[in-house]
Amino acid sequence: MGLLIFLLILTSSSIQTFASKPEANALLKWKTSLVNRNNPRLSSWALAPDNNLTGTINRNTGATLCTWYGVHCDARGNVEKLKLSASRLNGTLDHFTFSSFSSLTHLELNMNNIFGSIPVEIRYLTKLVFLDLSGNQFSGEIPKEIGMLTGLKTLLLNDNKLDGYISQELGNLGNLVKVNMSVNFLKGSIPSSLGNMTKLSELYLFQNNFSGLIPPEIGKLGSLRMLNLDFNDLSGSIPPSLGNLSSLRVLNAYMNKLSGRIPKELGYMKSLTVLRITHNQLTGPIPASLGNLTKLKELDFHENLLSGVIPPEFGKLESLIQLSFSHNEFSGQIPVSLSNLSTLEQLYLNDNQFDGFLPKELGNLNSLVEMILVKNRLNGSIPDSLGNLSKLEQFVLHDNHFSGYLPETISKCEKLKYLTLSNNSMAGPVPKSVCKLRSLQILDLGNNGFSGPVLQCFGNFSHELIVLDLRLNHFQGNVPQTFLNQSNNLRSLNLNGNRLQGSVPGTLINCRNLEVLDLGNNMLTGAFPLWLDTLPELQVLVLRGNKLNGTFHTSNTKTPFPKLRILDLSSNEFTGILPSKYFTNFKAMTGIDRNTPGALYMGGNLSMYEDTIELVVKGLRLELERILVVYTTIDLSVNKFEGEIPNTIGHLTSLRLLNLSHNSLTGQIPNNLRNLKFLESLDLSSNRLVGEIPLPLASLNFLAVVNFSQNQLQGAIPQGGQFNTFENNSFQGNNGLCGFPLTKSCGDDVPFSHIPEGDEDDDSNFFNGFTWESVAIGYGFGMLFGLGIGWLMFYTGRPRWVIRITDREQSRHGRRSRKRACKRNQLSPITNASFSP
Incomplete structure (x- = not known):
């Protein structure tokens, strides 16, 4: 609204009274150079009058220059401040006459669309105290002439497209209190002359391309309170001189290439509240002197090469809220002294080599919200005292060596959202007290030795529960029948590798958000649950290794399994013909768009859980620790299917693994399997297939595993492409086959097959990857x-x-x-x- 007033005044005839004033002429000149985005011929200030604003202009007496929007004058009527922040200005400063503003102390043009370079003529603003050009599109170098503005106290050039180097001349600005050049493309070394800015309180250089060392001269900035060097390419050691910064409160230097040891002098920065030096290459132990930083609230060294033990002196960091040492090489025990950190809310020690017991004294951390200790060598039982952590929301201990029972006291953690204990050696039944954890979103107890029944209350959790993973344990009894809430949020249910009996519960039809259902390797019985094809989000269905039987009746669902990408029904007792209708409707297997944005892996929004499934290829069990969203599989092996292989499989052009082995399939191998351009594994062994192996299969460049053995195939084995790499065991048990790699020759009258001309080029672009x-x-x-x-x-x-x-x-x-x-x-x-x- 204020901008409209300014623009209306600029375009009114009353301005002619003051046309002789240099500042007015300069503003008019600059005005005419600015461009309207929608109409390049119009100035961005040439806006249509707003009837609601025109009444504020006194056209009889005229408007003085000092009444213009954003213009502030001193007592003599000279322009002192020009404040046009967020005023939709669109243009350059090429026509801004800096020499006309000899009294200007404040120039605020931030949050506009001003582009081009910063003119060297800015040196004429000799009285400038405050310069804010942030949030624009400025490019080119920062002119060294800014170093002539010796009265400048605030310099804000952040969030532009500036590149080039910072000149040493900027070190002449000894009155500067705040400098922000972050989020640009600046490069080269940070000039040592910045150490001359002895009054500097805030220095922000993050998210640029600075390289070289951190200048030790920065240690001279005794007034510095904020130093942010994140997201650059700085290398070398942290200068010990930084320990002289007794006023420093925040030191950020993550995402660089800093190496060497952490200097013990950092422990002298008694005012420090935040110390983040993550994603670097720091080595050696953490100096015990950091335990003297009693005002520290956040200490973060994750993603380095640090080793040794956590100094017990860290128990003195009484103000600490976050402690993160994850992704390093720390060893030894977690010190008991950490239990003194009464204000600690986040404890991240994951992915190290910590061993020994989890101290029971950690139960004294009454403020703790997140405890992440995954991927270490911790052992022993989980202390009962951890049940005292009433504020705990994330208790993440997977991939350790914990043993013993899950403590009953866990039920006291009523706010618990993530409980992950997978890949440990825990045993015994899951205590019924877990049913009191009504806020649980992820419950992952997979790959342990838990036994007893699966608690029926788990089905009642489905309103909040997103993931229930109990795979690879010794649970027995039935799958919970309590999934009755149609508004539930359950996304992943994995009970693979237990001793569960009975049928697949029909109440799962209420889980409309279900993406992963893995009930494989149990003792389930009954027919295939046809109602599963109505689940709109189901992407992974694994029922392998059970005792399911019967035929696949025709489904009445109009579009069955609309998002299914992994189907594993192997090692059951299914009979009848293959479900051709399903193959026709597997839309998620009929094409992929590599340019489609989104997560690469399933569960991409879950930071504390990764979907895991097992597949079997050539007798080997493959555990996919993360499921790539473009991975597609059909495994119907080791059943009693009969009849021919449906041609509809050839429409599944994104398929990567197809296993129909160990059935009673007859007829010929469909020629249109050549359409499966991304197929990596094809197993049709141990059936009753006849005829020849289709020649076009040799054009499948991704095919790494094939098995046609133990059939009744005949004729020449295709040659060329991937077929030249397959061994004879891929073809044995077919008395009518001949040619390489078998020792049986086809004879001179039977030519070898080869890749049809032109087929290699079809996938040349893909193969170049x-x-x-x-x-x-x-x-x-x-x-x-x-x-x-x-x-x-x-x-x-x-x-x-x-x-x-x-x-x-x-x-x-x-x-x-x-x-x-x-x-x-x-x-x-x-x-x-x-x-x-």
Whole structure:
């Protein structure tokens, strides 16, 4: 509204009275240079009059320059301040006559759309105290002439597109109190001359491209209270001189390349409240002197290479709210002295090498809200005293060596939302007191030794519960029948690898948000639950390894399984023909758009849980620790299906694994399987298939595993492409087959098959995404997932999908190898890979 008044006055005839004043002429000149976004011929100030505002202008007496919007004058009528923040100004400063404003002390043009460079003529504003050009589109270098404005106290150039170097001349501004150059593209070293700004209180240089060392001269800034160097490429050691900053309250330097040890001198910064030096390459122990920072509220060193033990002196940090040492190499026990931190709300020690017992004294942390201790070597029982943590919301202890029972006292943590204890060695029944945790969103007890029945109350949790994971335990009895709330939020239900009996409960039809249902490797009986095809969000359905039987009757659902991507019904007793209608309607398997934004993995919005499923390829059990959203699988092996392979499978163009082995299928292999361009594994073994192996299958560039053995196939084995890498055990048990790799020759009168001309080019762009490492992994292990990793490297530009392969006889409690912390300019794998035969 104020801008409209300013613009109306600028365009009124009354301004002519003051046209001789240099400031007025300068503003009019600049006005005419500004451009309206919608009509480049009009000034952005040339707005239509607003009838509600015109009454405020006295047209009879005229308006003085000092009444214009954003213009403030001193007692002599000279323009002293020009405040046009967030005024929709669109243009450059090329036509701004700086020399006309000799009395200007404040220039505030922030939050507009001013572009181009900052003119060197800014040096004429010799009385300038406050300069704010932030939140615009300025580009180019910061002119060294700003160093001539020796009276400047505030310099705000943040949130622009400035690049180039910071000149040493800026060190001449000895009166500066606040400098903000963050969120630009500035590069080079931070000039040592900044150490001359002895009055500086705030220095923000984050989110640029600064490199080199942190200047030790910054240690001369005795008045400095805020120092933020985040998101740059700074390297070298932290200068010990920073310990001289006795007034410093906040030190941020995360996402750089800092190395070396943390200097003990940092313990001298007695005013410090926040110390964040994360995502760097710091090494060695944490100095005990940091225990002297009694005003510290946040101490964060996660994602470094730090080692040693937590100094017991840290128990003196009586003001600490957050302590984060995750993703390092710390060892030893968690010190009992941490129990003195009565104000601590967040304790993050995950992904280290801590061992020993969890101190029972941690039950004294009455303010604790989050305790994240995952991926360590902690052992022993979970102390009963932790039930005293009445404010606890996240209790995350998975991937340790905890044993014993889940304490009954856990029910006192009434605000608990995340309880994850998977991949430990805990045993015994789950106490009924857990039913009192009505706020639970994630309950993950997978891969332990829990026994007894699955508590029926888990079904009643479904209004709040998002994830229920009880896989790989010794639970017995029936699956809970209590999923009756149609407004429930249950997204993932995993009960795989237990001793559950009975049928799949029909009340699951009320779980309309269910994405993952894994009831595999139990003793479930009955027919296939056809009503599952009505669940609109279901993406993963695993019922493998049960005693389910019967045929697939035709479903009446108009669009069954609209989002299903992984279907595993293997190792059951299903009979009849394959469900052709389902194949026709698997829309999520008929095409993928690599450019579609969104999470790469299922459960992308859940920070404390990753969906995990198991697949079997060539007799090996593969555990997918994270499920890539584009991964698609159909496994109907080891059943009693008969009849021909439906042609409709050829429409599932995004399919990656197809296993129909160990059934009683007859007829020929459909030619249109050649449409499965992304297929990595094809197993049709141990059936009664006849005819030839279709020649076009040799054009499937991603095919890493095939098995046609134990059928009645005949003719020449296709040659070329991936078929040249397959061994003879992929074709044995077919007396009519001949050609490489079998020793049986087809004879001169039977030509070898080859890839049809032009087929190689069809996928040339996709195949270019492979690196030699991913191909080597694929061949070295003889598995499809090596090529899957290569595909993902093309898809995302980084190898983030990694799997763990274990033999069926391998211990459930085998620990996966630990990943290394990422560097500033590197993206590390989210999960680890360990392969064992």
